[in-house]
Amino acid sequence: MDLQLSGRVAVVTGASKGIGLAVVSTLLEEGAKVVATSRKSTPELDALAGPNLVHVPADFMDEDAPAQVVARAVEQFGGLDILVNNAGGPPPGVTLPRGSFLHASDDEWRAMFEFNLFSAVRAIRAAIPHLLERGGGAIVNISSGNARQPSPINVDYGAAKAALSNITKVLSGEFGPQGIRVNTVSPGVVRTPWWTDEGGVADMIASQAGTDKDSVINTVVPEMLNLATGRFVEPQEVADAVVLLASPRSGSTTGAEFVVDGGLLKEL
Template identity: 70%
Template sequence: MDLRLNGRVAVVTGGSKGIGLAVVRTLLEEGARVVAASRTRGPGLDALAGPGLVHVPVDLMDPGAPARVVERAVEEYGGLDVLVNNAGGPPPGVTLPRFGFLTPGDGDWREMFEFNLFSAVRAIRAALPHMIARGGGAIVNVSSGNARRPVPMNVDYSAAKAALNNLTKALSEEYGPQGIRVNCVSAGPTVTDWWTKEGGAADVIGAQAGAGRADVIEKIGPEMMQLTTGRLAEPQEIADAVALLVSPRSASTTGADFVVDSGFLKQF
């Protein structure tokens, strides 16, 4: 299927690995010109290097960073059509999961909202004038099933993603008449660095369960989270949903929460 993205200009935050890297790769394959934002470039982006890809090294915990990324896209390619707010998860230097409401303090809550909500708010604020000038655009916020299925673990993360979902709905109403579509993709547990890195979620859960990293990812994690498919999702599966939603093929889809979660959200 031709997604009609050839020549479109896209910004993808958190674009150097995991879901973000898969989104960057997919948009490039569809002919888009992509500006990827992340703290470091990494081998994944290096492998995609070409005239249609620009990397902007920024820390999205910096309030000024999202606007700098958007301005770079406009400088390089003359405008902006697509924004994918993918950056999220544990803030830099933080390991999740964290168990219990009393575990994170005020500073933890602030960092979590800075990374998972405010960075998206700032990117959208910077992007909207450029999209309006082009007669429209598409924004996708990468959220989480935990926004709708909170548990006594990572409560600050779940709350930040719930706020992101609410923001998505509000923006779709306000800017839909100006040709800007805003949607969410709510990812379930996905095979990313969050799970697989040394000291990551699989190691934290494995330490409690007396199991190795591979067993947690392949068996214990899917069973614990009651995933219908029996496995964590792959980043490409999330990226495919994002690419479809930013495409003109989804011209009548706005304010939606597109779930790609291996059957995690059974009751919603």
Template identity: 70%
Template structure:
């Protein structure tokens, strides 16, 4: 299926690894001009902007780069998120993060998204419209005693997507949300990552957590963590004109984690 993305300009944040890298590669393979915003250079055929999205000035710099290089922005994928620099997730309990921890979590997972959208929307409007996909999380809709601050930030991202779709839909900008469940990225697999933290909680080891313990604890119907490419494929379809009638939607890709109607 031709996604009609050839020649379109896409900005992808957090594009150096995991979901963001899979999204950047997929959009580039579909013919889009991809601007990858990340602290490190991604292994993909993209135009890279080295930025730290904790810096309030970074989003405007990314959009300015896209305008300079390719003339504008048609697509924005707000993928950057997760633990801020220096933070390890999961962490248990509401009392664990202090005010500074909450601020850092919201700065990275919410305010960076707000600023990217604020920078991109005027440019999209000049081009007659565009498509925005924000990456949230199933933790936005399944509160837990784990990662309370992260879940709250991602719930805000989900709410913002709904509001923006109402405001800018009539002007040609579609806004949708993708909410992954647990995804097999280095957030789980790296030394000291989520799998090792979980292993410490339950007295297991990293490989067992990834293959057996985490899927069972999270009640994943598929019995496995989601692959980054499965998220990227959904994002590519959502930003495509082939999804022109879809806005204000949330697409959940979670291996069957969420059970409610």
């Protein structure tokens, strides 16, 4: 299926690994021009180098960074059609999961909202005028299953993502008549470096459970969360949903939430 993305310009945040990297790769395969932003590049992102890819190093804890990245995309490729707000997770200095709601300080709450909510708000604010100049476009916000299934071990993260999901609905109503579609993708547990890296969440759980990282990823967590598929979500599976929502082929889809979670969420 032709997703009609050839020549369209996209900004992808948190683009150096995991879901963001998979989104960048898929957009490039569909012929899009991509500005990928992250604090630093990775060998995996560097391997995608070509005339349709520009990496812009940026720290989205800096309130000026989102607008600067959007401006670079317009300068480099002449406009903007797609914004994927993927940057998120624990900001620098904050460790997840937590043991309790009581373990998060005010400063950690502020940092979590700065990275997971306000950076996306600033990117959207910078992107909308350029999307309107093109007659519309698509914004895809990466939320989380924790936005709808609250967890005391990720309470501040879940609250920030719930706010992002709320904003998606508001924006879809205000800017839909002007051609801008805004949607949410909510992943569950995804096989990303946050889980798999040395010292990552899988290692933390393995230490507590007296087992090894592979067992945590392949058995312990899927069983603990009662995942219908029995396995973690792969980054590419999330990226496929993101790119479909970014495509004009999803022209009547706005204000929607696409859940890609392996059956984590059980409620209607």
